[in-house]
Amino acid sequence: MTLHIHKYGGTSVGSLDRIRAVAGNVAKRRDAGDDVVVVVSAMAGETNRLESLGQELSDQPKAREMDVLLSAGEQVSAALTAMALDQLGYRARSYLGWQVPIVTDTNHMKARFECIETKRLKEDLAASVIPVVAGFQGIDAGGDITTVGRGGSDTSAVAIAAALNADECRIYTDVDGVYTADPRIVDGARKMEVVSFEEMLELASLGSKVLHPRAVEYAANSGVTLRVLSSFNEGEGTLITFEDANMEQPVVSGIAHAIDEAKLTVVGVPDVPGVASTILGPIADASIEVDMIVQNIGSDGTTDFTFTVKRRDYDTAKGILSGLLKDLGARDVLGDNAIVKVSVVGVGMRSHAGVATRMFNALAEENINIQMISTSEIKISVVIAERYLELAVRSIHKVFELENGDIAE
Ligand code: ASP
Ligand code: MG
Numbered sequence: 001m002t003l004h005i006h007k008y009g010g011t012s013v014g015s016l017d018r019i020r021a022v023a024g025n026v027a028k029r030r031d032a033g034d035d036v037v038v039v040v041s042a043m044a045g046e047t048n049r050l051e052s053l054g055q056e057l058s059d060q061p062k063a064r065e066m067d068v069l070l071s072a073g074e075q076v077s078a079a080l081t082a083m084a085l086d087q088l089g090y091r092a093r094s095y096l097g098w099q100v101p102i103v104t105d106t107n108h109m110k111a112r113f114e115c116i117e118t119k120r121l122k123e124d125l126a127a128s129v130i131p132v133v134a135g136f137q138g139i140d141a142g143g144d145i146t147t148v149g150r151g152g153s154d155t156s157a158v159a160i161a162a163a164l165n166a167d168e169c170r171i172y173t174d175v176d177g178v179y180t181a182d183p184r185i186v187d188g189a190r191k192m193e194v195v196s197f198e199e200m201l202e203l204a205s206l207g208s209k210v211l212h213p214r215a216v217e218y219a220a221n222s223g224v225t226l227r228v229l230s231s232f233n234e235g236e237g238t239l240i241t242f243e244d245a246n247m248e249q250p251v252v253s254g255i256a257h258a259i260d261e262a263k264l265t266v267v268g269v270p271d272v273p274g275v276a277s278t279i280l281g282p283i284a285d286a287s288i289e290v291d292m293i294v295q296n297i298g299s300d301g302t303t304d305f306t307f308t309v310k311r312r313d314y315d316t317a318k319g320i321l322s323g324l325l326k327d328l329g330a331r332d333v334l335g336d337n338a339i340v341k342v343s344v345v346g347v348g349m350r351s352h353a354g355v356a357t358r359m360f361n362a363l364a365e366e367n368i369n370i371q372m373i374s375t376s377e378i379k380i381s382v383v384i385a386e387r388y389l390e391l392a393v394r395s396i397h398k399v400f401e402l403e404n405g406d407i408a409e
Contacts, residue, residue, distance in 0.1 A: 002033070002035065002167040002168070003035040003036075003125070003164060003165075004034045004035070004168050004170055005036075005158075005161040005164070005166045005168070005170065006025075006026060006029070006037070006039070006170050006172060007039040007040070007041075007135065007153060007154060007169065007170065008022050008038065008040050008041065008081070009153070009154075009171070009172065009173045009174070009231075010041045010043060010044035010045070010047075011173070011174040012041075012173065012174065013040050013042075013044075013080070014044035016080070016084075018231075019077070020084050020087075021232075022038075022040075022081060022084065022172075022231060023081060023084035023085045023087070023088050023090075024088065025231060026038055026085060026090075027085065027088050027090055030130065035125050036130055037121055037130070037133065037164065037166070038092075038131065038133065039133045039134075039135045040074060040077040040081050040132060040133075041073075041074065041077065042073025042074050042077055043073065043077050046073040046076070046077075047070055047073045047136075050069050050070050051066070051069075051070060053069070054069050054070075063108035063109045064108050066109055067108045067137075067144070067146050068145050071097070071137040071145050071147055073136075074136050074137055077134070078094040078133065079094045081094070082094040085130055085132070090130055091127075091128060091129045092129065092130040092132055093124060093129050093130070093132065094133075094134070095120070095121075095131055095132065095134065096134050096137065097133075097134060097137035097138040097139055097146075098139035098145065099120070100117055100121065101116075101138070101139050102117075102133075102137070102139065102159070102160075103115045103116070103117070103138060103139060103140070103141065104138035104139070104140055104146045105140060105146075106140040106141070106144070106146065107146070108146055108147070109146075109149065110148070111140065111146035111149075112148070113138065116159055116160060116163035118163050118164055121160075121164060122164070133156070133160060135152070135154075135157060136148060136153040137156075138156075149214070151212045152212065152214070154171055154211055154214075155212060155214045157169055157171065157215070158218045158219045158224050161219075161224045162222035162223075162224050166224070167225070168226075169225065169226050169227070170226075170229060170237075171211060171215075171228045172229055172231035173230065173231065174230065174231070174232060176191060176229060176230035176232075176233050176235045176237060177191040177192065177210075177228055177235070177237040178191070178192050178200065178203070178208070178210055178211075178238040178240075178254070179191055179192070180254045180255065180397065180403070181255040181393050181396075181402065185393050185394065186255075186393060186397045188397065188402075188403035189402070190402060190403055190404075191238060192238050192253065193236070193238065193239065194238070195239075195253060196240075196241070196242065196243040196253075196347055197219070197220040197240060197241065197243070198220075198243060198378060199253050199346065199378065200216050200240045201213060201217060202345040202378060202379045203256045203345050204216050204256075206256035206258060206341065206345065206379065207257050207258030207341065210228055211226070211228060211240075219240070220242075225239070225240070225241055226240040226241075227239050228240070243347060249346070249348040250346055250348050250402075251346050251348035251349060251355055251400065252344045252346040252349070252400040252402065253345055253348075254344075254345055254346070255342065255343065255345075255393055256342075256343045257340055257341065257342045257389060257393055258340065258343075259340045259386065260310055260311045260312070261308050261310065261311060261339050261340055261341050262308065262309055262310070262313070262314035262317075262336065263306060263307070263335065263337075263339050263371065263383060264307060264314070264317055264318060264333065264334070264335045265304055265305065265333070265335070266279055266304070266305045266321055266324075266328065266332075266333055267331045267332040268298075268302045268331030268332065269302055269303050269328055270302055270329050271297055271302055271303045275305065276295070276305065278324065278327070279321070279324065280293075280307070282324065283307075283309070283320060288309050288313040288317050289309065289310060289313070290308070290309060291307070291308045291310075292307060292341075292372050292374045292381070292383065294306045294372050294374075302330075302331075308341070308372070308383060311337050314337045318335050338385060338386040339371065339383050340384060340385075340386045341381050341382070341383050342381070342382055342389070342392050342396065343381040344359055344379065344380050344396060344400070345378060345379045346378060346379075349377070349378050349379075349380075350377055350378060356373075356375065358399050359380055359382070359399070361399065362395040362396050362399035363384070363395065366388070366391050368384055368385075368391065368392050368395075369384065370382045370383070370384060371383045
């Protein structure tokens, strides 16, 4: 028998009808001969609702209490899913993190998995009982409830798959796989049948919402085969697996975009040692994550220092920089919070020159100005004005012929 972990996200368990459909899908896979362990998210919107309750009540809710609060969402969906399976005549049993137990470290709201006890899950499987595990939550060594960070139930599923040495971790969601670009933007976006871990990790980190980057990383590190598929429609979805040396590699596999970006520039900073750390130190102290960094040296002994942050951190970051101006001896702080990042990803880039040129040509032809560029071995990202997002993604998709699958020769 093959063992599959099925993870169902918020929209997939968003209503009782949806939960019935989930139970139907699990039942079908079981009838086909798969052993299944189900992992569920909270019903769509529920974690946000709980989070705002906590924030409304308390200026600075304790992370320990937030974990007790937020983990309630998954408790509800796990119980309902087990009941729905029971209703269909299948034996099922729900588990909260502490009952498994799923042991994490003590970092509330961003805990890391430490160890997953498989005894009860295995006993259930042996007795033809379907375990339904609440995702996103665990318990620390002191017995306190923890959660593993927003969007963390994908990673819960992967961690359980790794612990049980499952044949596949199937992430059921509201799209039917990983696409060459967001199909809401590009009509001809194509569902990929297979994508390598390396590419998926880039796509997920660069804004493709379909999988949480941490889940992809965990799966790659622990050798768990992942598959993304729809809980609404039939289909094989997209398989995420290790790169096969004999596989034909497209130069570019897909395009990701991130709209929640903002850019800050400190203008006219004296070009002396220590500037970057003076600027970025206080930003890091405020727990603001910095993404791209560009420094241009002017001819007058000063430099312009530009970096990007998440849009929600824009105002705070700008305030911090304005406060530093005098100390830095810089001229000004400029900012723009209407920018987006568009990236192309493909392992074939390693062996093919000219990918950047093709991408930049496509943008130039549409008169789209590139504000920042960053590259790695298998990706190229550009920052452009938000209003050009759709045009940029469409023209890049076209230039690399992604609708046909542009296979490298
Ligand atoms: N319910 C949690 C969240 O919304 C975990 C998850 O859905 O992955 O962040
Ligand atoms: Mg979610």
